[in-house]
Amino acid sequence: MRKLTCIICPNGCALLAEQTDDGILVSGNRCPRGEEFAVSELTHPMRTIAGTVRTIFPEMPVAPVRVSAEIPKERIFDVMRQINAAVIETHMSRGDVVIADVLGLGVDVIVTGDVK
Amino acid sequence: MTIYDVLVIGGGPGGLAAAIAAKKNGAKVLLLEREERLGGILKQCIHDGFGLLRFGEKLSGPEYAGRFEDEFHALGIACEVRTFVTEIKKKKDGFLVSAVNSRGVQEYRTRTLILATGCRERTAKQVAIHGTRPAGVFTAGCAQHFVNRMGQMPAKRCVILGSGDIGLIMARRLTLEGAKVLGVYEVKPEPSGLTRNLVQCLEDYDIPLYLSRTVTRVFGTERLTGVETMRVDDAMRPIPGTEERICCDTLILSVGLIPENEIAESLGVPLDPKTKGPVCDNRFMTMEDGVFSCGNAMHVNDLVDYVSESGQIAGEAAAAYAAAYAAVRAGSVKPAADCEKNAAGRAGRRLISLQTDGSMQYLVPQCLDLSDCGDGPVFYFRSRESLPEGTFTIWVDGRVAYQKKFRNLKPPEMERLQLDVAGFGLTERSDVRISIVKGG
Numbered sequence: 001m002r003k004l005t006c007i008i009c010p011n012g013c014a015l016l017a018e019q020t021d022d023g024i025l026v027s028g029n030r031c032p033r034g035e036e037f038a039v040s041e042l043t044h045p046m047r048t049i050a051g052t053v054r055t056i057f058p059e060m061p062v063a064p065v066r067v068s069a070e071i072p073k074e075r076i077f078d079v080m081r082q083i084n085a086a087v088i089e090t091h092m093s094r095g096d097v098v099i100a101d102v103l104g105l106g107v108d109v110i111v112t113g114d115v116k
Numbered sequence: 117m118t119i120y121d122v123l124v125i126g127g128g129p130g131g132l133a134a135a136i137a138a139k140k141n142g143a144k145v146l147l148l149e150r151e152e153r154l155g156g157i158l159k160q161c162i163h164d165g166f167g168l169l170r171f172g173e174k175l176s177g178p179e180y181a182g183r184f185e186d187e188f189h190a191l192g193i194a195c196e197v198r199t200f201v202t203e204i205k206k207k208k209d210g211f212l213v214s215a216v217n218s219r220g221v222q223e224y225r226t227r228t229l230i231l232a233t234g235c236r237e238r239t240a241k242q243v244a245i246h247g248t249r250p251a252g253v254f255t256a257g258c259a260q261h262f263v264n265r266m267g268q269m270p271a272k273r274c275v276i277l278g279s280g281d282i283g284l285i286m287a288r289r290l291t292l293e294g295a296k297v298l299g300v301y302e303v304k305p306e307p308s309g310l311t312r313n314l315v316q317c318l319e320d321y322d323i324p325l326y327l328s329r330t331v332t333r334v335f336g337t338e339r340l341t342g343v344e345t346m347r348v349d350d351a352m353r354p355i356p357g358t359e360e361r362i363c364c365d366t367l368i369l370s371v372g373l374i375p376e377n378e379i380a381e382s383l384g385v386p387l388d389p390k391t392k393g394p395v396c397d398n399r400f401m402t403m404e405d406g407v408f409s410c411g412n413a414m415h416v417n418d419l420v421d422y423v424s425e426s427g428q429i430a431g432e433a434a435a436a437y438a439a440a441y442a443a444v445r446a447g448s449v450k451p452a453a454d455c456e457k458n459a460a461g462r463a464g465r466r467l468i469s470l471q472t473d474g475s476m477q478y479l480v481p482q483c484l485d486l487s488d489c490g491d492g493p494v495f496y497f498r499s500r501e502s503l504p505e506g507t508f509t510i511w512v513d514g515r516v517a518y519q520k521k522f523r524n525l526k527p528p529e530m531e532r533l534q535l536d537v538a539g540f541g542l543t544e545r546s547d548v549r550i551s552i553v554k555g556g
Contacts, residue, residue, distance in 0.1 A: 004315075005311050005312060005314070005315045006312075007312040007315050007316045009168050009312075010168065010169075010310065010312065010418075010419055010529070012310060012311035012312045012315075012524075012529075014524070047316070047320065048164050048174065049292065050162050050163045050164050050176055051162070051289075051292060051293075052162060052263070052264055052267060054267060061266060061267040062264070062265070062266070062267035064162035064176055064177075064178045064264065065162075066162070066164050066176050073320070076292070077292075080292050080293075084293075094178070094179060094182050095179075112162065112175070112176035112177075112178045112179045112182075113159070113176075113178035113179070113182060114182070
C-alpha cells in the first residue's frame with residue numbers, strides 16, 4: 001500500500017495505491033486521471049520539466065522552454081543537460097521546437113515565449 | 117484630451133483579462149504597464165501547470181500570458197509600456213491619471229480605473245532574522261528573475277525559508293540547474309504551499325522540508341557563509357538549545373505575498389485587513405465608485421486562472437459602469453434620485469456586507485451590491501485551518517440560507533464558488549454571516 005498525492009491538477013487528491021493480484025487498486029481519486037497517475041507512479045513515473053535555453057540576444061539572454069510531453073522521471077537530469085547545452089541563434093515564436101525528439105524520448109523541447 | 121472609459125493599471129494576467137473583457141463590452145480602454153513587456157510576473161514563471169482550469173492544458177507562465185497578449189493585441193487595445201503611474205486625482209467626471217515614461221510626464225483621463233497592480237513579496241526586513249547583512253539573501257521571486265530571465269545562478273548551496281509556492285518552485289528550479297538545496301524551513305507546523313508542489317518540487321528531488329523550524333541568524337561579511345536555524349514552540353518562539361548552523365552561500369525567502377495597493381490607498385480606497393486588498397463588491401468595485409480591483413492586488417491567489425477570472429469580472433463591470441455614465445450624460449437615462457452625488461449617475465449601489473468569523477482567513481467579495489447580483493456572484497475564500505470536511509454556510513437573519521460541503525479544506529488552497537443569491541431574500545437590512553462549519 002502506498003500513499004500518493006496526485007499532481008495532475010490543483011485538487012491534489014490523497015491517493016492510496018495497492019498492488020493486488022488483479023493489478024493496482026487505487027482509491028481516494030476524484031477523477032479517472034488520479035487512477036492513471038497512481039498506476040504510472042508505481043510502474044514508470046513520468047514528469048514534465050521546464051527550464052531555459054541560452055540565446056545570442058543580449059536583451060533576452062535566456063528563453064523559457066519546456067518538454068512537449070512527459071518524460072520518464074529518471075531521465076530528468078539527462079534532458080536538463082541537453083537543455084543547458086543548447087543555444088538559440090534565431091528568432092523563434094512560442095511553441096517552436098528547440099530540440100526535436102530529445103534523447104530519442106519522442107518528446108520535443110519547445111520555447112514557451114517569443115524570442116525576438 | 118481623450119477620455120477613456122476604462123484605464124487598467126498593470127499588464128499582468130489580471131490587467132490583461134480586465135482590458136480584454138472591457139474592450140469586448142464596448143469600452144474605450146487604455147492599459148498602462150511599467151515594464152517593457154506585458155505578462156507581469158508570469159514572464160519569469162517558466163514552470164508548467166498554468167491554465168489547467170481555463171484551458172485544460174498545462175502551460176508555462178509565458179505561454180499562458182502569451183495567449184492573453186495575442187487576444188489583447190488582436191482587439192487593438194491601446195497600451196503604454198514602460199509607463200509608471202505617479203498620481204491619480206479624482207475629478208467630477210472620473211479620474212486624472214499622471215504617469216511618467218520616456219516621453220516625459222503624461223496625463224490620461226478616464227471614467228473608471230481597474231487596479232491590477234499585483235502583489236509584492238515580503239522581504240527580509242519583514243521577518244526577524246539576526247546577524248550581518250551579507251550578499252546572498254534573496255526573495256524567491258528575485259532569485260527566479262535572476263535564473264529565469266537573466267540566466268544567472270544566484271546560489272550553489274542554499275537554504276530556503278518559508279514553504280510558499282514560489283519557494284518550492286525555486287527549490288526545484290535551482291536543483292535542476294545544479295545547485296544543492298539543503299532544505300526548506302517553515303516556521304508554521306503546516307506547509308504553506310500547494311500539496312502538489314510539495315510532491316513535485318520537494319519529494320521528487322529529495323529536498324527535506326522542516327516544519328516548526330525557522331532561520332534565526334545569518335552569518336558572513338561580504339557573502340553569506342551560513343545560517344542558524346532553530347525549532348519553534350506552539351507560539352512560534354524559537355526554543356533555546358535547538359540551534360543548528362548550516363553552511364550555505366544563499367538564503368532564499370518565500371515568506372508571503374502582500375497585495376500592492378499604494379495607488380488604491382492614495383485614492384482613499386478602504387482595504388480589508390484580512391486580504392490586504394481593497395474591500396470590494398461582487399463586481400469587484402471598491403468602496404470608491406468607479407475604482408475596480410482584480411487579481412493579486414485584490415487578494416493573493418494561488419492559481420492564475422482565478423486571477424484572470426477576477427480580471428474579466430472587473431473588466432466587464434467597469435465597461436458597464438462607464439456605459440451607464442455615458443447614457444446619463446447623453447440624457448437618455450435620468451440619474452437615480454438617490455445618487456446625485458454619485459458622479460457616474462447610475463443607480464446607486466445597494467451594499468450589504470458579508471460578515472465572516474474566525475473559521476475563514478478571508479472571503480472575497482466582502483459585500484454584495486443587491487442592485488447588481490444578477491448572474492451569480494463568484495466567491496473566493498480560504499479556510500483558517502486544515503479540515504477534512506467543512507461546510508460553507510450562509511446565515512441570513514439567523515436562518516441557514518445556503519450550505520455546501522467541501523472536502524480537504526486547507527489554508528494554502530483557495531476555494532471558489534459561484535452562487536445564485538436571488539433566493540436568499542436579501543435586503544439592505546439583512547444580517548448576513550458566513551462561516552465554515554467543521555464536518556459535513
